[in-house]
Amino acid sequence: MTSPLLFRGRLLPRLVPYAFVAVPLAYMTLFVFGPLIQQVWMSFTDTRLMNPTAGDYIGLENYQDLFSDSQFYTSLNITIVYTILTVVIGVLVGTISAVALDRPFKGRAILRTVMLFGWAVPSVAATLVWLWIFNGQSGVASDITEALGLGRVPWLTSVDWALTSIMFVTIWQVAPFVMLVMMAALQSVPEEVREAARIDGADALNVFRNVTLPCIMPTMQVVALLVAVWSIRRFEVIYLLTGGGPIGSTSTLVVQLRLTAFEDFELGLASAYGVVGLILALLVASIHFLVERRRALVMLK
Amino acid sequence: MTLTRRTLLASATVAAMIAGAVAPAAAQDEVTLTIANTQWLDALRGEKLWASVKKFEESHPNIKLEQHTISRNEFNDRLITEMGARQGPDIIIAQDNLFFTLIGADFLIPLDDVTEGVENLNATNDNAVVDGTRYGIGWHRAVYALIFNKSILEKTGADLPTDVDGLIAAAKAANEATGAIGFTGRHSMNEFSPWSQDFLNWAYGYGVELVDDDGNITFDTPEMAQAFEAFKEVYGSGIMPIGDQMSTQRTRFKEQQVAFSIDNSGGSLNIATGGPLPGTDLGSAALPFPNPGAHQQIFLGVNVWSSEEEQAAAKEFLSWLISEEGQLSLRAASGPDALATDVPVTEEFVTANPWATTFAEMAESSRSTLIPGYEMETQSIMRPLMNGLEKVLLNAATTEDALSEAQAEIDADYSN
Numbered sequence: 001m002t003s004p005l006l007f008r009g010r011l012l013p014r015l016v017p018y019a020f021v022a023v024p025l026a027y028m029t030l031f032v033f034g035p036l037i038q039q040v041w042m043s044f045t046d047t048r049l050m051n052p053t054a055g056d057y058i059g060l061e062n063y064q065d066l067f068s069d070s071q072f073y074t075s076l077n078i079t080i081v082y083t084i085l086t087v088v089i090g091v092l093v094g095t096i097s098a099v100a101l102d103r104p105f106k107g108r109a110i111l112r113t114v115m116l117f118g119w120a121v122p123s124v125a126a127t128l129v130w131l132w133i134f135n136g137q138s139g140v141a142s143d144i145t146e147a148l149g150l151g152r153v154p155w156l157t158s159v160d161w162a163l164t165s166i167m168f169v170t171i172w173q174v175a176p177f178v179m180l181v182m183m184a185a186l187q188s189v190p191e192e193v194r195e196a197a198r199i200d201g202a203d204a205l206n207v208f209r210n211v212t213l214p215c216i217m218p219t220m221q222v223v224a225l226l227v228a229v230w231s232i233r234r235f236e237v238i239y240l241l242t243g244g245g246p247i248g249s250t251s252t253l254v255v256q257l258r259l260t261a262f263e264d265f266e267l268g269l270a271s272a273y274g275v276v277g278l279i280l281a282l283l284v285a286s287i288h289f290l291v292e293r294r295r296a297l298v299m300l301k
Numbered sequence: 302m303t304l305t306r307r308t309l310l311a312s313a314t315v316a317a318m319i320a321g322a323v324a325p326a327a328a329q330d331e332v333t334l335t336i337a338n339t340q341w342l343d344a345l346r347g348e349k350l351w352a353s354v355k356k357f358e359e360s361h362p363n364i365k366l367e368q369h370t371i372s373r374n375e376f377n378d379r380l381i382t383e384m385g386a387r388q389g390p391d392i393i394i395a396q397d398n399l400f401f402t403l404i405g406a407d408f409l410i411p412l413d414d415v416t417e418g419v420e421n422l423n424a425t426n427d428n429a430v431v432d433g434t435r436y437g438i439g440w441h442r443a444v445y446a447l448i449f450n451k452s453i454l455e456k457t458g459a460d461l462p463t464d465v466d467g468l469i470a471a472a473k474a475a476n477e478a479t480g481a482i483g484f485t486g487r488h489s490m491n492e493f494s495p496w497s498q499d500f501l502n503w504a505y506g507y508g509v510e511l512v513d514d515d516g517n518i519t520f521d522t523p524e525m526a527q528a529f530e531a532f533k534e535v536y537g538s539g540i541m542p543i544g545d546q547m548s549t550q551r552t553r554f555k556e557q558q559v560a561f562s563i564d565n566s567g568g569s570l571n572i573a574t575g576g577p578l579p580g581t582d583l584g585s586a587a588l589p590f591p592n593p594g595a596h597q598q599i600f601l602g603v604n605v606w607s608s609e610e611e612q613a614a615a616k617e618f619l620s621w622l623i624s625e626e627g628q629l630s631l632r633a634a635s636g637p638d639a640l641a642t643d644v645p646v647t648e649e650f651v652t653a654n655p656w657a658t659t660f661a662e663m664a665e666s667s668r669s670t671l672i673p674g675y676e677m678e679t680q681s682i683m684r685p686l687m688n689g690l691e692k693v694l695l696n697a698a699t700t701e702d703a704l705s706e707a708q709a710e711i712d713a714d715y716s717n
Binding site for chain 1: 377
């Protein structure tokens, strides 16, 4: 029998850590790395949605098609603008909210709950509510602008407003998450250091800039990375609100991917779109890790 | 008895063997067919349609029918994905543009043996024959007409419009007199597939032929330019609720908040059923264009990936559906839509829904939304045209430039 050897010897304790790693690794291989490798491979084939197992290798042809299509550059541009603005404004709004709610005051618990609403509500349900809010004929948003004397605004049907409206909804959903994480980070800022700064004569702004901000910066960076990656791959908000229109003005890479896969049935080309999105996400992650490494080096000095 | 690991393993193996031996025997007795149709989710109509097909089980107790429900918005994507993965429902009830995509992908089995010897199939079944092989059977043909709220029209005192200018004037008058929305219709790429079908009413209405005698696709024509301009005139006149999706617009019509709409018979039945607007208060008239409009055709097909047993049962179901019993059962739930055989609507239905007769008249001259010779690529071909129309509506291009661009794009891909 093998069990006495296994239990009495030192093999089992040695295997335990591997066993713990094996479970998530198996999960990741099955549901993340496997499909990812398949997607990258598919981008070099002429696979069609109708027959996804029968694509032939065509080299870089999909990428040639992609880079010669003006819509790709439009989508890439929209994705980058959407991602940057969502990250900057979302993290800013979330952090300011967290700082504002960090100190105790009357009604703080209620305000916290209300502010978490955007994050807690299921995305599709919330987006459908926003679809009504932005309705040109009877939406509340236009009622407000009309009451302010600005007239009714075609929030989702005008090239000038559609992307802004989508970003507004995204930030409404993202900022509460940022706020929640930043509130946790603020809890870890040592109160005695802040107190010392105050005794040294620093005002609230200086305390925040010189004590609080350096402490919460690593968390802020991680949260910015998460928001950036989510923004690159965000689909449901954009698809439900505008479907990528009007005139492709909100057609991000993911929306274009869906169109290529499900309306043109070109899974190979759609995979190439996916690979570009993946590279974008990896680029953002590498920037984060570079900054993190630099900070670690500075700390070591 | 002490339960050892070996005993447990042996017991589990025996149990699995017994289950494996018994399960196929049980399955042979009963076949379950899954049927996909966006209409199952329609308020009221969905229930009625389902009840009408469930009558099949009374005469075929060994075959059970189950709904494969997918919402309208994601129907095409999900169905194609499922069938691409060699799965999906056993029976597919889908609009012609999707149906032809499925035929092109060899996802549907031939059904010639189902219709063999059946003499009374009408013209709604003709389009489902490709290269001499039948792949589908007609479920519904939904024709378009101009529908209106009779009470609102009476209050305005306006005449029934027969052209686009008249429609704009009447819709504005209705809005001024009652506060109702003047006119509704799809107008956004958010609803690309159904909008492209709806727009063909305008195109056909102005005499557009999508293909010339040599089989080339013809977008850049004076007739198409007229259709673009007419649609833009209506879009920009302030009579439409810009941004509203069709489901919302139909609900508004049902709630008696809309004066006019261009809709098909299925949509009109939805509006006239189960809401504050009685069927007798819904009016219908010919489309306000010089020529007849379009129709949407829905077909039934059988999944190539279903088992032989399921395919045989599905064919039994289709045979029943085109029998007198099946057609009468379906007629009761189908409103004015044309069926696979000529089963007239009942007197009772016409009395409660006098608007239905116009749709029957329109069906005599309506045209398919599929592009002749390009049936399987219709959806893909329509995209540049609709992109062009969207640009014109949003003043991002002139009609001339938009049509020229759409034509160039289509020539690059499909020129003979």
